[in-house]
Amino acid sequence: MMPDDSTDGTESSFRVQFTRFAEEIRQLVTAVFGVDLDVVVTHVATRSRIFAEVPLTVAGENLARLKIDVWCCLDSYQQFLAVTESTYQLIAQLDRAPIMRFEYERGATSKPRAHVQVHAHRGALSHLLSQARHPTPHSMDSLHLPVGGDRFRPCLEDVIEFLVVECRFDCQEGWRAASEAGRERWRRMQTRTAVRDSPSEAAAALRSLGYTVAAPETANGPQDNLARMRRW
Protein backbone atom coordinates (compact mmCIF):
# COMPACT_ATOMS: atom_id res chain seq x y z
CA MET A 1 0.00 0.00 0.00
CA MET A 2 1.39 3.40 -0.96
CA PRO A 3 1.79 5.99 1.78
CA ASP A 4 -0.40 9.01 1.49
CA ASP A 5 0.69 12.35 2.91
CA SER A 6 -2.64 14.12 3.10
CA THR A 7 -4.74 13.87 6.24
CA ASP A 8 -7.76 12.72 4.27
CA GLY A 9 -5.60 10.28 2.37
CA THR A 10 -4.13 8.93 5.61
CA GLU A 11 -7.60 8.42 7.05
CA SER A 12 -8.74 6.81 3.83
CA SER A 13 -5.76 4.45 3.80
CA PHE A 14 -6.38 3.63 7.47
CA ARG A 15 -9.99 2.83 6.66
CA VAL A 16 -8.95 0.43 3.90
CA GLN A 17 -6.55 -1.32 6.26
CA PHE A 18 -8.86 -1.75 9.24
CA THR A 19 -11.71 -2.83 7.00
CA ARG A 20 -9.48 -5.50 5.46
CA PHE A 21 -8.35 -6.61 8.93
CA ALA A 22 -11.96 -6.83 10.15
CA GLU A 23 -12.90 -8.81 7.03
CA GLU A 24 -10.07 -11.29 7.71
CA ILE A 25 -11.43 -11.80 11.23
CA ARG A 26 -14.92 -12.32 9.83
CA GLN A 27 -13.75 -14.86 7.26
CA LEU A 28 -11.72 -16.79 9.84
CA VAL A 29 -14.60 -17.02 12.30
CA THR A 30 -17.06 -17.98 9.57
CA ALA A 31 -14.73 -20.73 8.29
CA VAL A 32 -14.17 -22.18 11.76
CA PHE A 33 -17.53 -21.76 13.48
CA GLY A 34 -19.89 -21.44 10.52
CA VAL A 35 -21.59 -18.32 11.86
CA ASP A 36 -22.48 -15.30 9.77
CA LEU A 37 -20.56 -12.93 12.00
CA ASP A 38 -21.43 -9.28 12.39
CA VAL A 39 -18.16 -7.41 12.85
CA VAL A 40 -18.63 -3.80 13.92
CA VAL A 41 -15.86 -1.26 13.46
CA THR A 42 -16.35 1.98 15.35
CA HIS A 43 -14.21 4.61 13.75
CA VAL A 44 -13.05 8.11 14.69
CA ALA A 45 -10.36 9.75 12.50
CA THR A 46 -7.30 7.49 12.83
CA ARG A 47 -8.57 5.28 15.62
CA SER A 48 -10.86 2.32 15.29
CA ARG A 49 -12.29 -0.43 17.45
CA ILE A 50 -13.07 -3.78 15.83
CA PHE A 51 -15.63 -5.71 17.84
CA ALA A 52 -17.41 -9.03 17.40
CA GLU A 53 -19.04 -11.68 19.55
CA VAL A 54 -18.95 -15.26 18.33
CA PRO A 55 -21.49 -17.70 19.77
CA LEU A 56 -19.81 -20.94 20.87
CA THR A 57 -21.85 -24.11 20.87
CA VAL A 58 -21.55 -27.71 22.02
CA ALA A 59 -23.77 -30.14 20.12
CA GLY A 60 -25.65 -27.11 18.84
CA GLU A 61 -26.36 -25.62 22.26
CA ASN A 62 -25.07 -22.09 22.76
CA LEU A 63 -22.96 -22.28 25.93
CA ALA A 64 -20.49 -19.45 25.58
CA ARG A 65 -19.16 -16.65 23.41
CA LEU A 66 -15.81 -15.52 22.14
CA LYS A 67 -15.56 -11.78 22.47
CA ILE A 68 -13.13 -10.16 20.04
CA ASP A 69 -12.13 -6.57 20.73
CA VAL A 70 -9.23 -5.00 18.82
CA TRP A 71 -8.17 -1.36 19.00
CA CYS A 72 -6.28 0.01 16.04
CA CYS A 73 -4.47 3.19 15.13
CA LEU A 74 -1.82 4.22 12.62
CA ASP A 75 1.81 3.39 13.36
CA SER A 76 4.38 6.06 14.23
CA TYR A 77 5.03 6.65 10.50
CA GLN A 78 1.29 7.34 10.00
CA GLN A 79 1.36 4.67 7.33
CA PHE A 80 0.37 1.22 8.55
CA LEU A 81 -2.29 -0.07 10.86
CA ALA A 82 -1.03 -0.87 14.36
CA VAL A 83 -2.83 -2.76 17.10
CA THR A 84 -2.92 -0.77 20.33
CA GLU A 85 -4.82 -3.39 22.33
CA SER A 86 -6.47 -6.68 21.60
CA THR A 87 -8.64 -8.84 23.83
CA TYR A 88 -10.01 -12.27 23.05
CA GLN A 89 -12.28 -13.49 25.85
CA LEU A 90 -14.07 -16.71 26.58
CA ILE A 91 -17.34 -15.92 28.37
CA ALA A 92 -19.89 -18.48 29.52
CA GLN A 93 -23.60 -17.89 28.92
CA LEU A 94 -24.25 -18.67 32.60
CA ASP A 95 -22.18 -15.78 33.84
CA ARG A 96 -21.31 -12.57 31.99
CA ALA A 97 -17.87 -12.32 33.60
CA PRO A 98 -14.97 -13.62 31.50
CA ILE A 99 -13.42 -17.04 32.10
CA MET A 100 -10.20 -16.42 30.20
CA ARG A 101 -8.75 -13.36 28.57
CA PHE A 102 -5.94 -13.33 26.01
CA GLU A 103 -4.77 -9.74 25.94
CA TYR A 104 -2.23 -7.49 24.33
CA GLU A 105 -1.64 -3.95 25.59
CA ARG A 106 1.03 -2.14 23.63
CA GLY A 107 1.36 0.63 26.22
CA ALA A 108 1.60 -1.63 29.28
CA THR A 109 4.57 -1.01 31.55
CA SER A 110 3.66 -2.61 34.87
CA LYS A 111 2.59 -5.97 33.43
CA PRO A 112 3.59 -8.08 30.43
CA ARG A 113 2.32 -6.52 27.23
CA ALA A 114 0.99 -9.86 26.01
CA HIS A 115 -0.67 -11.84 28.76
CA VAL A 116 -3.40 -14.29 29.66
CA GLN A 117 -5.70 -13.79 32.63
CA VAL A 118 -7.64 -16.68 34.09
CA HIS A 119 -10.75 -15.97 36.15
CA ALA A 120 -10.72 -18.82 38.62
CA HIS A 121 -10.13 -19.63 42.26
CA ARG A 122 -7.52 -21.79 43.88
CA GLY A 123 -7.09 -21.79 47.63
CA ALA A 124 -3.39 -22.62 47.53
CA LEU A 125 -2.66 -19.70 45.20
CA SER A 126 -4.71 -17.25 47.30
CA HIS A 127 -2.78 -18.42 50.36
CA LEU A 128 0.55 -17.85 48.60
CA LEU A 129 -0.45 -14.41 47.37
CA SER A 130 -1.74 -13.45 50.83
CA GLN A 131 1.58 -14.45 52.36
CA ALA A 132 3.30 -12.28 49.76
CA ARG A 133 1.00 -9.35 50.67
CA HIS A 134 -0.52 -9.24 47.20
CA PRO A 135 -3.26 -6.55 47.13
CA THR A 136 -5.89 -8.88 45.59
CA PRO A 137 -4.88 -12.40 46.66
CA HIS A 138 -8.28 -13.92 45.92
CA SER A 139 -8.41 -12.75 42.30
CA MET A 140 -6.45 -15.11 40.12
CA ASP A 141 -7.31 -12.81 37.20
CA SER A 142 -5.10 -10.14 38.74
CA LEU A 143 -2.14 -12.24 37.58
CA HIS A 144 -0.98 -11.53 34.02
CA LEU A 145 0.60 -14.70 32.66
CA PRO A 146 3.23 -13.58 30.12
CA VAL A 147 2.88 -15.01 26.60
CA GLY A 148 5.68 -13.88 24.31
CA GLY A 149 5.67 -10.10 24.29
CA ASP A 150 5.02 -7.89 21.27
CA ARG A 151 6.45 -10.23 18.66
CA PHE A 152 5.76 -13.77 19.81
CA ARG A 153 2.32 -13.39 21.36
CA PRO A 154 -0.55 -15.68 20.36
CA CYS A 155 -2.74 -14.68 17.45
CA LEU A 156 -6.51 -15.01 17.16
CA GLU A 157 -6.04 -18.30 15.29
CA ASP A 158 -4.21 -19.74 18.33
CA VAL A 159 -7.09 -18.79 20.61
CA ILE A 160 -9.64 -20.21 18.19
CA GLU A 161 -7.74 -23.48 17.87
CA PHE A 162 -7.59 -23.66 21.68
CA LEU A 163 -11.39 -23.28 21.82
CA VAL A 164 -11.93 -26.01 19.23
CA VAL A 165 -9.26 -28.55 20.19
CA GLU A 166 -9.00 -28.11 23.94
CA CYS A 167 -12.42 -26.75 24.94
CA ARG A 168 -14.18 -28.82 22.26
CA PHE A 169 -16.63 -26.27 20.98
CA ASP A 170 -18.43 -27.10 17.72
CA CYS A 171 -16.59 -26.27 14.52
CA GLN A 172 -17.01 -26.58 10.78
CA GLU A 173 -15.46 -29.35 8.74
CA GLY A 174 -12.20 -28.10 7.29
CA TRP A 175 -11.80 -25.41 9.95
CA ARG A 176 -8.11 -26.13 10.44
CA ALA A 177 -7.12 -24.91 6.96
CA ALA A 178 -8.45 -21.43 7.69
CA SER A 179 -6.81 -21.38 11.10
CA GLU A 180 -3.43 -22.50 9.75
CA ALA A 181 -3.50 -20.07 6.82
CA GLY A 182 -4.21 -17.17 9.16
CA ARG A 183 -1.53 -18.26 11.60
CA GLU A 184 1.00 -18.52 8.77
CA ARG A 185 0.16 -14.96 7.68
CA TRP A 186 0.53 -13.72 11.27
CA ARG A 187 3.84 -15.45 11.89
CA ARG A 188 5.34 -14.26 8.60
CA MET A 189 4.39 -10.71 9.53
CA GLN A 190 5.75 -11.07 13.06
CA THR A 191 8.96 -12.65 11.74
CA ARG A 192 9.58 -9.61 9.53
CA THR A 193 9.03 -7.35 12.53
CA ALA A 194 11.29 -9.45 14.76
CA VAL A 195 14.03 -9.20 12.11
CA ARG A 196 13.77 -5.40 12.30
CA ASP A 197 14.17 -5.67 16.09
CA SER A 198 17.40 -7.67 15.71
CA PRO A 199 18.99 -7.48 12.25
CA SER A 200 22.27 -8.92 13.61
CA GLU A 201 20.53 -12.14 14.70
CA ALA A 202 18.64 -12.32 11.41
CA ALA A 203 21.86 -11.92 9.43
CA ALA A 204 23.63 -14.54 11.55
CA ALA A 205 20.78 -17.00 11.10
CA LEU A 206 20.75 -16.47 7.33
CA ARG A 207 24.52 -16.92 7.10
CA SER A 208 24.24 -20.18 9.02
CA LEU A 209 21.81 -21.31 6.32
CA GLY A 210 24.33 -20.50 3.59
CA TYR A 211 23.08 -17.08 2.54
CA THR A 212 25.51 -14.29 1.84
CA VAL A 213 24.44 -11.33 3.90
CA ALA A 214 26.23 -8.00 3.98
CA ALA A 215 25.43 -5.11 6.28
CA PRO A 216 24.51 -1.86 4.50
CA GLU A 217 27.51 0.44 4.11
CA THR A 218 25.98 3.42 5.80
CA ALA A 219 27.01 5.29 8.91
CA ASN A 220 23.64 4.72 10.55
CA GLY A 221 22.92 1.16 9.52
CA PRO A 222 20.27 -0.96 11.20
CA GLN A 223 20.99 -1.67 14.84
CA ASP A 224 19.51 -4.19 17.23
CA ASN A 225 16.76 -2.60 19.26
CA LEU A 226 17.64 -3.77 22.74
CA ALA A 227 14.72 -2.00 24.39
CA ARG A 228 12.26 -3.92 22.23
CA MET A 229 14.02 -7.24 22.76
CA ARG A 230 14.17 -6.81 26.51
CA ARG A 231 10.66 -5.52 27.00
CA TRP A 232 8.35 -7.63 29.17
Place this chain on the structure above:
Amino acid sequence: MVRVVNVQCQQLERRRAEILARHGVTLDEFAERAARYALVGNEWDAWEELRGIAFLLDDA
Protein backbone atom coordinates in the same frame (compact mmCIF):
# COMPACT_ATOMS: atom_id res chain seq x y z
CA MET B 1 -20.67 -8.69 7.44
CA VAL B 2 -18.26 -5.91 8.37
CA ARG B 3 -20.11 -2.77 9.40
CA VAL B 4 -18.09 0.43 9.74
CA VAL B 5 -19.70 3.02 12.00
CA ASN B 6 -18.26 6.53 11.79
CA VAL B 7 -18.94 8.27 15.06
CA GLN B 8 -18.50 11.79 16.35
CA CYS B 9 -16.87 12.53 19.68
CA GLN B 10 -20.16 13.93 21.03
CA GLN B 11 -21.90 10.62 20.30
CA LEU B 12 -19.22 8.74 22.21
CA GLU B 13 -19.46 11.14 25.14
CA ARG B 14 -23.25 10.70 25.20
CA ARG B 15 -22.86 6.93 25.13
CA ARG B 16 -20.38 7.08 28.01
CA ALA B 17 -22.82 9.17 30.05
CA GLU B 18 -25.61 6.65 29.33
CA ILE B 19 -23.50 3.71 30.51
CA LEU B 20 -22.46 5.48 33.70
CA ALA B 21 -26.04 6.55 34.44
CA ARG B 22 -27.28 2.99 33.93
CA HIS B 23 -24.76 1.71 36.46
CA GLY B 24 -25.13 4.67 38.81
CA VAL B 25 -21.40 5.34 39.14
CA THR B 26 -18.82 7.84 38.01
CA LEU B 27 -16.03 6.89 35.63
CA ASP B 28 -13.51 7.10 38.48
CA GLU B 29 -15.62 4.80 40.67
CA PHE B 30 -15.90 2.31 37.80
CA ALA B 31 -12.15 2.45 37.21
CA GLU B 32 -11.49 1.93 40.89
CA ARG B 33 -13.73 -1.17 40.95
CA ALA B 34 -11.97 -2.54 37.86
CA ALA B 35 -8.56 -1.93 39.43
CA ARG B 36 -9.65 -3.93 42.48
CA TYR B 37 -10.85 -6.77 40.22
CA ALA B 38 -14.29 -6.27 41.72
CA LEU B 39 -16.43 -6.14 38.56
CA VAL B 40 -19.37 -8.53 38.34
CA GLY B 41 -21.83 -9.65 35.64
CA ASN B 42 -22.83 -6.95 33.16
CA GLU B 43 -20.28 -4.53 34.61
CA TRP B 44 -17.63 -6.31 32.56
CA ASP B 45 -19.21 -5.45 29.21
CA ALA B 46 -19.91 -1.90 30.40
CA TRP B 47 -16.37 -1.33 31.60
CA GLU B 48 -14.89 -2.65 28.37
CA GLU B 49 -17.15 -0.37 26.35
CA LEU B 50 -16.08 2.59 28.50
CA ARG B 51 -12.43 1.75 27.91
CA GLY B 52 -13.11 1.45 24.18
CA ILE B 53 -14.78 4.87 24.18
CA ALA B 54 -11.81 6.37 26.03
CA PHE B 55 -9.47 4.92 23.41
CA LEU B 56 -11.51 6.32 20.53
CA LEU B 57 -11.67 9.71 22.23
CA ASP B 58 -7.93 9.52 22.93
CA ASP B 59 -8.48 10.30 26.60
CA ALA B 60 -7.53 6.92 28.03
